[in-house]
Amino acid sequence: MVHALQRAGQRLRPGGALISLRPHRTWRPAIAITAPGSRLPVARLINPRFDRNLRAAESALERVVREGWFTLAGARSSRYRIYLQRPSQMRSYLELITPPRPRFPPGARASLYRLWSRAPAGARIEVTEYLVITVLRRRS
Protein backbone atom coordinates (compact mmCIF):
# COMPACT_ATOMS: atom_id res chain seq x y z
CA MET A 1 0.00 0.00 0.00
CA VAL A 2 2.83 2.38 0.78
CA HIS A 3 4.24 1.70 -2.67
CA ALA A 4 0.85 2.47 -4.28
CA LEU A 5 0.67 5.78 -2.43
CA GLN A 6 4.23 6.67 -3.39
CA ARG A 7 3.56 5.72 -6.99
CA ALA A 8 0.48 7.93 -7.09
CA GLY A 9 2.49 10.68 -5.43
CA GLN A 10 5.09 10.53 -8.21
CA ARG A 11 2.39 11.51 -10.70
CA LEU A 12 0.87 14.29 -8.60
CA ARG A 13 1.91 17.90 -9.03
CA PRO A 14 3.38 19.50 -5.89
CA GLY A 15 0.45 20.40 -3.66
CA GLY A 16 -1.79 17.90 -5.44
CA ALA A 17 -4.31 15.99 -3.35
CA LEU A 18 -4.24 12.31 -2.55
CA ILE A 19 -7.72 11.26 -1.47
CA SER A 20 -8.57 8.02 0.32
CA LEU A 21 -12.21 7.06 0.83
CA ARG A 22 -12.77 3.88 2.79
CA PRO A 23 -15.02 2.25 5.37
CA HIS A 24 -14.48 3.35 8.94
CA ARG A 25 -12.33 0.83 10.78
CA THR A 26 -13.88 1.00 14.22
CA TRP A 27 -17.46 2.09 13.49
CA ARG A 28 -18.76 -1.12 12.05
CA PRO A 29 -22.04 -1.32 10.08
CA ALA A 30 -24.94 -1.17 12.50
CA ILE A 31 -28.22 -3.03 12.03
CA ALA A 32 -31.44 -1.79 13.61
CA ILE A 33 -35.16 -2.30 13.18
CA THR A 34 -36.97 0.97 12.73
CA ALA A 35 -40.63 1.88 12.70
CA PRO A 36 -42.38 5.23 13.10
CA GLY A 37 -41.37 6.43 16.56
CA SER A 38 -39.04 3.57 17.38
CA ARG A 39 -35.57 2.29 16.64
CA LEU A 40 -34.33 -1.02 17.99
CA PRO A 41 -30.57 -1.71 17.64
CA VAL A 42 -29.86 -5.33 16.73
CA ALA A 43 -26.13 -5.80 16.07
CA ARG A 44 -22.97 -4.49 14.49
CA LEU A 45 -21.55 -6.53 11.65
CA ILE A 46 -18.05 -7.90 12.00
CA ASN A 47 -15.31 -8.36 9.42
CA PRO A 48 -11.96 -9.36 10.96
CA ARG A 49 -10.20 -9.91 7.62
CA PHE A 50 -11.24 -6.54 6.26
CA ASP A 51 -10.30 -4.86 9.54
CA ARG A 52 -6.73 -5.94 8.88
CA ASN A 53 -6.86 -4.33 5.42
CA LEU A 54 -8.20 -1.10 6.87
CA ARG A 55 -5.53 -1.07 9.55
CA ALA A 56 -2.90 -1.53 6.84
CA ALA A 57 -4.39 1.36 4.83
CA GLU A 58 -4.30 3.66 7.85
CA SER A 59 -0.77 2.61 8.59
CA ALA A 60 0.33 3.28 4.99
CA LEU A 61 -1.25 6.74 4.99
CA GLU A 62 0.50 7.57 8.26
CA ARG A 63 3.80 6.27 6.96
CA VAL A 64 3.91 8.36 3.76
CA VAL A 65 3.25 11.45 5.89
CA ARG A 66 5.91 10.45 8.41
CA GLU A 67 8.41 9.82 5.61
CA GLY A 68 7.81 13.26 4.13
CA TRP A 69 6.02 12.36 0.89
CA PHE A 70 2.82 14.10 1.88
CA THR A 71 1.32 16.38 4.50
CA LEU A 72 -2.03 15.69 6.09
CA ALA A 73 -4.71 18.06 4.78
CA GLY A 74 -7.47 16.54 6.88
CA ALA A 75 -9.72 13.63 7.67
CA ARG A 76 -13.43 13.34 8.31
CA SER A 77 -16.01 10.67 8.98
CA SER A 78 -19.52 10.37 7.66
CA ARG A 79 -22.33 7.86 7.59
CA TYR A 80 -25.18 6.80 5.37
CA ARG A 81 -28.20 4.60 5.82
CA ILE A 82 -29.75 1.91 3.71
CA TYR A 83 -33.22 0.54 4.38
CA LEU A 84 -34.33 -3.01 3.72
CA GLN A 85 -37.92 -4.18 3.68
CA ARG A 86 -37.37 -7.56 5.33
CA PRO A 87 -34.59 -9.71 6.87
CA SER A 88 -34.19 -11.88 3.77
CA GLN A 89 -32.82 -8.81 1.92
CA MET A 90 -29.81 -8.84 4.23
CA ARG A 91 -28.32 -11.70 2.24
CA SER A 92 -28.65 -9.76 -1.04
CA TYR A 93 -27.22 -6.68 0.65
CA LEU A 94 -24.17 -8.50 1.98
CA GLU A 95 -23.55 -10.13 -1.39
CA LEU A 96 -23.24 -6.69 -2.98
CA ILE A 97 -20.18 -5.95 -0.88
CA THR A 98 -16.79 -6.76 -2.38
CA PRO A 99 -15.14 -9.59 -0.39
CA PRO A 100 -14.10 -9.99 2.33
CA ARG A 101 -17.74 -9.39 3.30
CA PRO A 102 -18.98 -8.50 6.76
CA ARG A 103 -21.10 -10.96 8.68
CA PHE A 104 -23.31 -11.09 11.73
CA PRO A 105 -21.63 -11.90 15.02
CA PRO A 106 -22.71 -15.25 16.49
CA GLY A 107 -26.41 -15.26 17.37
CA ALA A 108 -27.15 -11.85 15.88
CA ARG A 109 -28.86 -13.06 12.71
CA ALA A 110 -31.24 -15.15 14.84
CA SER A 111 -31.87 -12.08 17.00
CA LEU A 112 -32.75 -10.06 13.90
CA TYR A 113 -35.36 -12.64 12.85
CA ARG A 114 -36.72 -12.93 16.40
CA LEU A 115 -37.06 -9.17 16.83
CA TRP A 116 -38.45 -8.76 13.31
CA SER A 117 -41.23 -11.24 14.09
CA ARG A 118 -42.43 -8.84 16.82
CA ALA A 119 -41.90 -5.64 14.83
CA PRO A 120 -44.91 -3.46 14.07
CA ALA A 121 -46.36 -3.13 10.59
CA GLY A 122 -44.34 -0.73 8.48
CA ALA A 123 -41.06 -1.61 10.18
CA ARG A 124 -37.85 -1.61 8.14
CA ILE A 125 -34.32 -2.81 8.66
CA GLU A 126 -31.84 0.03 8.83
CA VAL A 127 -28.18 -0.51 7.96
CA THR A 128 -25.93 2.36 9.00
CA GLU A 129 -22.56 2.36 7.24
CA TYR A 130 -19.67 4.62 8.23
CA LEU A 131 -16.93 5.90 5.99
CA VAL A 132 -13.84 8.02 6.40
CA ILE A 133 -12.00 10.33 4.04
CA THR A 134 -8.34 11.21 4.41
CA VAL A 135 -6.77 13.87 2.20
CA LEU A 136 -3.02 14.30 1.89
CA ARG A 137 -1.10 16.95 -0.05
CA ARG A 138 2.02 16.15 -1.98
CA ARG A 139 5.01 18.01 -0.66
CA SER A 140 6.84 20.34 -3.02
Next chain:
Amino acid sequence: MTDGRLLSAYPPDGLELRLIERFTSLRQKRVLEIGCGDGRLTLQYAPEAAFVLAFDPDRASIDEAAWQQANRRLGNVDFRVGSIEQLPGRGAPFDAALFGWSL
Protein backbone atom coordinates in the same frame (compact mmCIF):
# COMPACT_ATOMS: atom_id res chain seq x y z
CA MET B 1 -35.21 -3.00 -4.46
CA THR B 2 -35.50 -0.82 -1.36
CA ASP B 3 -38.07 1.96 -1.31
CA GLY B 4 -38.23 1.64 -5.08
CA ARG B 5 -34.47 2.16 -5.46
CA LEU B 6 -31.99 -0.49 -6.47
CA LEU B 7 -30.30 -2.08 -3.50
CA SER B 8 -26.74 -0.81 -3.14
CA ALA B 9 -24.11 -1.17 -0.46
CA TYR B 10 -22.42 2.05 -1.55
CA PRO B 11 -23.21 5.58 -0.35
CA PRO B 12 -25.95 7.50 -2.13
CA ASP B 13 -24.73 9.53 -5.11
CA GLY B 14 -23.19 12.81 -4.04
CA LEU B 15 -22.18 11.91 -0.50
CA GLU B 16 -18.58 11.08 -1.31
CA LEU B 17 -18.19 14.15 -3.55
CA ARG B 18 -19.49 16.39 -0.77
CA LEU B 19 -16.89 14.91 1.55
CA ILE B 20 -14.12 15.42 -1.01
CA GLU B 21 -15.19 19.00 -1.61
CA ARG B 22 -14.63 19.82 2.05
CA PHE B 23 -10.93 19.50 1.29
CA THR B 24 -10.43 19.97 -2.44
CA SER B 25 -12.35 20.48 -5.65
CA LEU B 26 -12.11 18.17 -8.65
CA ARG B 27 -13.59 20.78 -10.99
CA GLN B 28 -11.41 21.35 -14.05
CA LYS B 29 -8.75 19.14 -12.50
CA ARG B 30 -6.74 16.26 -13.90
CA VAL B 31 -7.69 13.27 -11.78
CA LEU B 32 -6.03 9.89 -11.43
CA GLU B 33 -8.36 7.25 -9.94
CA ILE B 34 -6.89 4.01 -8.68
CA GLY B 35 -9.28 1.08 -8.37
CA CYS B 36 -12.28 2.69 -10.05
CA GLY B 37 -14.34 -0.52 -10.23
CA ASP B 38 -17.33 -0.06 -12.52
CA GLY B 39 -16.90 3.73 -12.51
CA ARG B 40 -19.69 4.37 -10.00
CA LEU B 41 -17.82 7.26 -8.37
CA THR B 42 -15.82 8.29 -11.45
CA LEU B 43 -18.93 9.06 -13.45
CA GLN B 44 -20.22 11.30 -10.68
CA TYR B 45 -17.30 13.75 -10.77
CA ALA B 46 -16.07 13.28 -14.35
CA PRO B 47 -18.53 15.77 -15.93
CA GLU B 48 -16.85 18.55 -13.89
CA ALA B 49 -13.25 17.34 -14.21
CA ALA B 50 -10.84 18.33 -16.97
CA PHE B 51 -9.54 14.81 -17.51
CA VAL B 52 -9.76 11.50 -15.67
CA LEU B 53 -7.50 8.48 -15.97
CA ALA B 54 -9.22 5.68 -14.09
CA PHE B 55 -8.08 2.12 -13.87
CA ASP B 56 -9.00 -1.14 -12.25
CA PRO B 57 -7.58 -4.66 -12.58
CA ASP B 58 -11.02 -6.19 -13.25
CA ARG B 59 -11.83 -6.21 -16.97
CA ALA B 60 -15.56 -6.78 -16.47
CA SER B 61 -15.77 -3.72 -14.23
CA ILE B 62 -13.89 -1.58 -16.76
CA ASP B 63 -16.18 -2.83 -19.56
CA GLU B 64 -19.19 -1.76 -17.50
CA ALA B 65 -17.59 1.63 -16.75
CA ALA B 66 -16.84 2.19 -20.44
CA TRP B 67 -20.41 1.28 -21.38
CA GLN B 68 -21.78 3.77 -18.84
CA GLN B 69 -19.33 6.38 -20.11
CA ALA B 70 -20.50 5.90 -23.69
CA ASN B 71 -24.13 6.21 -22.59
CA ARG B 72 -23.37 9.51 -20.91
CA ARG B 73 -21.17 10.71 -23.78
CA LEU B 74 -18.28 11.65 -21.54
CA GLY B 75 -15.19 12.15 -23.63
CA ASN B 76 -12.79 13.19 -20.88
CA VAL B 77 -12.41 9.82 -19.13
CA ASP B 78 -9.89 7.16 -20.02
CA PHE B 79 -10.87 3.86 -18.38
CA ARG B 80 -8.12 1.25 -18.45
CA VAL B 81 -7.62 -2.29 -17.19
CA GLY B 82 -4.58 -2.35 -14.95
CA SER B 83 -3.06 -1.46 -11.64
CA ILE B 84 -0.97 1.38 -10.36
CA GLU B 85 2.13 -0.70 -11.07
CA GLN B 86 1.44 -0.24 -14.78
CA LEU B 87 1.11 3.52 -14.56
CA PRO B 88 4.00 5.16 -16.40
CA GLY B 89 6.28 6.96 -13.97
CA ARG B 90 6.33 10.02 -16.23
CA GLY B 91 3.70 12.08 -17.95
CA ALA B 92 1.60 15.15 -17.37
CA PRO B 93 1.07 15.57 -13.63
CA PHE B 94 -2.31 15.07 -12.00
CA ASP B 95 -3.99 17.48 -9.60
CA ALA B 96 -5.60 14.71 -7.57
CA ALA B 97 -5.20 10.99 -7.01
CA LEU B 98 -8.26 9.20 -5.73
CA PHE B 99 -8.36 5.85 -3.96
CA GLY B 100 -12.11 5.28 -3.68
CA TRP B 101 -12.69 2.19 -1.52
CA SER B 102 -9.56 0.70 -3.02
CA LEU B 103 -6.69 1.34 -0.59
